[in-house]
Amino acid sequence: MKPKVAFFDFTGCEGCQLDALNLDAQDLIDLLNGIDIVNFREVMTERSDNYEIAFVEGSITTEGEIERVKRIREQAKIVVALGACACIGGVNCLKNHVPMEEALRIVYGKDAKYYNTIPARPADAVIKVDYYVRGCPPSTSELVKVIKALLLNKKPDIPNYPVCVECKKAGNICVYEKGQTCLGPVTRAGCNAICITSGRYCWGCRGLVDEPNIQSQKDILNKYGLTAEQVIEKFKIYDTCSEVLK
Ligand code: SF4
Ligand code: SF4
Ligand code: SF4
Numbered sequence: 230m231k232p233k234v235a236f237f238d239f240t241g242c243e244g245c246q247l248d249a250l251n252l253d254a255q256d257l258i259d260l261l262n263g264i265d266i267v268n269f270r271e272v273m274t275e276r277s278d279n280y281e282i283a284f285v286e287g288s289i290t291t292e293g294e295i296e297r298v299k300r301i302r303e304q305a306k307i308v309v310a311l312g313a314c315a316c317i318g319g320v321n322c323l324k325n326h327v328p329m330e331e332a333l334r335i336v337y338g339k340d341a342k343y344y345n346t347i348p349a350r351p352a353d354a355v356i357k358v359d360y361y362v363r364g365c366p367p368s369t370s371e372l373v374k375v376i377k378a379l380l381l382n383k384k385p386d387i388p389n390y391p392v393c394v395e396c397k398k399a400g401n402i403c404v405y406e407k408g409q410t411c412l413g414p415v416t417r418a419g420c421n422a423i424c425i426t427s428g429r430y431c432w433g434c435r436g437l438v439d440e441p442n443i444q445s446q447k448d449i450l451n452k453y454g455l456t457a458e459q460v461i462e463k464f465k466i467y468d469t470c471s472e473v474l475k
Contacts, residue, residue, distance in 0.1 A: 235268035235280035239287030245312030248366035288314040288321040288349045302356040313365035317436040321349035365434040388418040396422035404430045415441035
């Protein structure tokens with residue numbers, strides 16, 4: 230029997246699910262040979278409450294979503310947070326910087342009274358999450374790696390070292406040398422430092438490594454005459470829910 234897998238979306242742009250559909254054709258065929266997808270709103274109308282593995286995309290931003298994600302947790306043997314919104318709160322946490330009434334007014338204007346919201350939070354602030362597929366959106370190769378590990382009953386091997394390691398391997402010139410800031414020293418690798426290699430810097434979409442070397446990040450800032458505030462501003466994009474920075 231193939232394990233039944235369900236994908237669920239909460240508050241987010243659904244780009245993680247969309248990106249999952251960009252899987253290499255052979256990977257997709259291999260996966261479909263190993264799993265039975267029973268819920269995936271973006272590609273199928275059939276729905277089932279009978280599944281063993283649940284992928285949860287998006288952050289939790291309403292009381293109703295709290296109840297819904299708890300029901301999913303009760304049903305699934307394994308819950309995987311899919312993408313930055315589900316793993317660390319992501320861009321939705323930007324609204325946590327203002328009172329919720331103000332956030333509603335900014336977004337919905339005079340219709341704000343028809344909506345309800347609570348501060349955004351990652352899935353594991355509400356339920357136990359077993360595994361994480363990180364990034365905004367996650368790399369399809371990491372998604373495949375996690376699913377294959379689950380099928381083999383193994384723990385997925387996800388990097389727990391900083392983006393700087395992959396950045397150095399890629400031969401990039403550090404953006405600090407160009408007068409910019411970057412969250413690579415404390416952000417979990419696994420994306421092959423794609424943003425830096427593409428001419429940008431790391432915004433921290435994969436979240437912090439388990440034991441971020443905050444002192445190392447401070448030393449870098451000192452070396453380049455920068456303040457902590459200049460780099461913490463970047464954390465607000467994705468990881469404002471992180472307790473480490475509070
Ligand atoms: S992690 Fe990024 S791509 Fe995925 S739902 Fe959130 S904003 Fe969209
Ligand atoms: S700080 Fe950023 S640009 Fe510099 S090495 Fe680390 S990841 Fe690369
Ligand atoms: S470089 Fe940073 S922001 Fe870009 S994908 Fe990797 S973790 Fe995310």
